[in-house]
Amino acid sequence: MQVKCAVCEKDFTPHLSFQTQKEGDNILYFCSQICLLQYKTSKKVKCSVCGNEFFLSKVFQREEVGFNTYFYCSLACRDRQSGAQETRTRVRKIAVMNQKGGTGKTTTAVNLASGIAEKGIKTLLVDMDPQGSVGVSLGVRSDKTIADFLMNRIALTDCTIPVRKDLDVITSNEKLSMMEFEFVRDDPNAFRMREKFSNITDYKYIVVDCPPSMSYLGRAVLNFCNEIIIPVSCDYLSFMGTQNIIKSINHINEFLKRDIVVTGILPTFFDIRNRISHLILQDLQKNFQDKCLSPVRINTRLREAPIHRMSIFEYAPDSHGAEDYNLLVEKVLHYQ
Ligand SMILES: Nc1ncnc2c1ncn2[C@@H]1O[C@H](COP(=O)(O)OP(=O)(O)O)[C@@H](O)[C@H]1O
Ligand SMILES: [Mg+2]
Ligand SMILES: [Zn+2]
Numbered sequence: 186m187q188v189k190c191a192v193c194e195k196d197f198t199p200h201l202s203f204q205t206q207k208e209g210d211n212i213l214y215f216c217s218q219i220c221l222l223q224y225k226t227s228k229k230v231k232c233s234v235c236g237n238e239f240f241l242s243k244v245f246q247r248e249e250v251g252f253n254t255y256f257y258c259s260l261a262c263r264d265r266q267s268g269a270q271e272t273r274t275r276v277r278k279i280a281v282m283n284q285k286g287g288t289g290k291t292t293t294a295v296n297l298a299s300g301i302a303e304k305g306i307k308t309l310l311v312d313m314d315p316q317g318s319v320g321v322s323l324g325v326r327s328d329k330t331i332a333d334f335l336m337n338r339i340a341l342t343d344c345t346i347p348v349r350k351d352l353d354v355i356t357s358n359e360k361l362s363m364m365e366f367e368f369v370r371d372d373p374n375a376f377r378m379r380e381k382f383s384n385i386t387d388y389k390y391i392v393v394d395c396p397p398s399m400s401y402l403g404r405a406v407l408n409f410c411n412e413i414i415i416p417v418s419c420d421y422l423s424f425m426g427t428q429n430i431i432k433s434i435n436h437i438n439e440f441l442k443r444d445i446v447v448t449g450i451l452p453t454f455f456d457i458r459n460r461i462s463h464l465i466l467q468d469l470q471k472n473f474q475d476k477c478l479s480p481v482r483i484n485t486r487l488r489e490a491p492i493h494r495m496s497i498f499e500y501a502p503d504s505h506g507a508e509d510y511n512l513l514v515e516k517v518l519h520y521q
């Protein structure tokens with residue numbers, strides 16, 4: 186039996202219990218856990234072109250230009266709108282986030298941003314983790330950090346450091362965790378991140394590395410970004426893959442003050458010889474369908490690259506790590 190997903194409108198055959206939900210007298214179908222969460226936690230938006238109401242489930246459905254946000258129910262509506270304004274800049278702001286530590290967030294943020302930049306696309310990598318691993322990984326140090334910028338002490342151009350062709354970085358340090366205390370904690374917009382970055386036109390992509398907690402900083406990032414990639418480690422001894430990730434997304438949705446599109450769940454630390462890894466991957470694929478990206482294998486080169494202050498593409502371009510992260514880069518660039 187083919188049914189239509191209530192959120193993304195994809196046709197599919199339900200075979201998992203969560204995919205069929207009773208709502209009063211109606212039965213609703215959801216192709217993936219993400220569509221189900223999207224339905225429960227977010228509201229419909231209105232297409233800026235045809236007025237149709239729909240759930241945000243795809244990246245192309247939202248476009249931010251300066252302070253304005255446009256919504257498109259379909260590719261046809263988007264093309265009708267942007268055909269007229271071909272020259273305006275689209276900025277994709279992608280958070281790499283999971284409240285667990287050690288799931289490959291920094292590795293993913295650094296290599297995703299580096300990989301996009303290597304294709305000649307202007308990219309900004311922002312470190313929002315007070316541990317400051319991004320700068321360390323790429324061999325940049327600066328005492329002008331994201332905290333100074335968010336505290337209005339310096340201009341954006343003073344803290345963006347060109348590190349490679351088409352790649353700029355804003356570093357972070359422990360000052361960022363200190364400023365967390367100075368701010369109103371229950372207002373995720375207290376940093377005014379979105380406003381502060383809104384006149385940026387130089388970059389097509391902004392990739393944000395997040396701290397391993399759903400702290401104030403994490404919420405500020407969610408308030409700023411419009412997409413999220415969630416790296417999930419496949420190496421847990423317990424079979425907890427899906428439960429953990431649903432908990433993470435639930436957590437994120439709880440704090441969500443605006444609609445975010447989940448670009449993908451990225452299985453990391455995939456060990457091809459380990460049965461648990463395969464079980465977790467299957468579980469993720471079953472529950473997240475096409476939102477589950479292809480896995481990043483465990484690869485020693487990925488661990489070594491930051492020690493040499495390089496991206497995986499510079500350090501070991503022929504490694505499995507480079508192959509897997511290149512797939513991610515391609516997927517993100519062609520994601521709709
Ligand atoms: N696929 C991988 N294979 C091997 N080591 C990895 C892989 N991904 C990340 N690492 C290493 O694991 C550690 C934790 O990764 P990291 O990206 O810092 O996680 P997080 O930012 O989520 O805490 C780092 O030492 C990193 O180099
Ligand atoms: Mg990290
Ligand atoms: Zn769906």
Ligand SMILES: [Zn+2]
Pocket residue numbers: 232233234235236237257258259262
């Ligand atoms: Zn429309």
